[in-house]
Amino acid sequence: MKRSERLVSMTNYFLENPKQLKSLPYFTDMFQAAKSSISEDLVIVDKVFQKEGIGHLQTVAGAAGGVRYIPGFSKRSSLQFIDKLCRTLEEPVRILPGGYLYMSDILGNPKMVNQIGRVLGSAFSEAEIDVVVTVATKGIPLAYAVASFLDVPVVIVRRDPKVTEGSSVSINYVSGSSRKIQTMVLPKRSLQEGANVCIIDDFMKAGGTITGMTSLLAEFNANVKAIGVLAEADDEEEDRVVENYTSLVKISNVDIKQKQIQVLPGNFTQKQG
């Protein structure tokens, strides 16, 4: 295979297999090429990935060493994306009765969801996450997008137990915004004891749902290493019960009468270097 073809194939391989460490002989076998050629290819791929802001190739020295693709998403691309998101969310037609904001079109767009997953995931790439946890239903696509970026599995907390998942652990908690008692369930075999967890959800108001998830995860002795939400409500009347979280946008003023919404960048923009 010529270098030109090898580069196309190699690019596809790395994008498809993030974080997997492969030795140089793996590539020389795969492409039937000399070590020196493969090394040069890797330098080219790494250079372009960095220039495009999609991560880099990491070389691990030693007998068990090799190379792997560490996905990334540049600060600049992230901020541009968040800015665009704010403007999209400010469209007056999004205001629903009760002052809620229609976001299903954004959450229903796989490309948009993947971008959100990359931005959030890049904030947690150093946190050594073992698993992404979310609660049904709306956070699910975001959780998969983040998990895909971090190359870890997803576990879904349900509000109702399902007969098809075996024995479960459940807790009751008080919802932050509606003050109702709600239930959360997680099948026993879905999460290993002591896992490092990243909680993902679409929207956070007072934070009751996330606090509920944290309590449920405590039953599995999980370490909540990161919490990420697409949007947070900037509601001064309510006490936020969750503190260490990352939000992409902050919905700060929904004026139903004037049909106006103000959406600002979330704390993600302050957190990153």
Added chain:
Amino acid sequence: MKRSERLVSMTNYFLENPKQLKSLPYFTDMFQAAKSSISEDLVIVDKVFQKEGIGHLQTVAGAAGGVRYIPGFSKRSSLQFIDKLCRTLEEPVRILPGGYLYMSDILGNPKMVNQIGRVLGSAFSEAEIDVVVTVATKGIPLAYAVASFLDVPVVIVRRDPKVTEGSSVSINYVSGSSRKIQTMVLPKRSLQEGANVCIIDDFMKAGGTITGMTSLLAEFNANVKAIGVLAEADDEEEDRVVENYTSLVKISNVDIKQKQIQVLPGNFTQKQG
């Protein structure tokens, strides 16, 4: 930019932007290269994509023409994947009380889910789908994977109305396996009238859920162009109420006493050329 770097960047571009038609000048501008060079690059990318079984580049002639990446997944890769899936699902530890099969680990693995999405999506790539529809909760990640492959949005039917989605259309239907009356809800603004729809779910027994979705979609004058499920139960005692569907695997014998499961390839393997 050198050809070598351009090929890495171009490969990433096409994989990131499936189905988007771009003119040749778009690429000559992007890479500051001559038309003839870009044309040669495109031939190389197309050749490798086809060899790897991940689709091809389609050239559209004329003033409004250009080139776009049509994702594909080769028959051979699909069959290999289905075979591996069957063996994984036959592990005796998967048997749950009631004869159900534990699949949450597979549905919780983003890489696995993406593969399933590619295999199912490749079966529907000619069907001119506008939107993928699923019902909460377990089908959601699969629906996104298929939608990502087909580059269309996802709409999620819920079993309970949510206040945050505006006015909705709901129906009641009889569940095929439990014979209970259940409800399904779809927000009015989530689906356009007359859309071409692909229904995706994780599991189909008698098919009551899918029939319910079909009835709900009829309220939106949607055309159900395709139905895809990961697994179907091969249950001779029950009448299957859904006929035109594509399944990847068929769970044909769950023997709780003997701790044995038989999982066979689904009708996908017969459908493709």
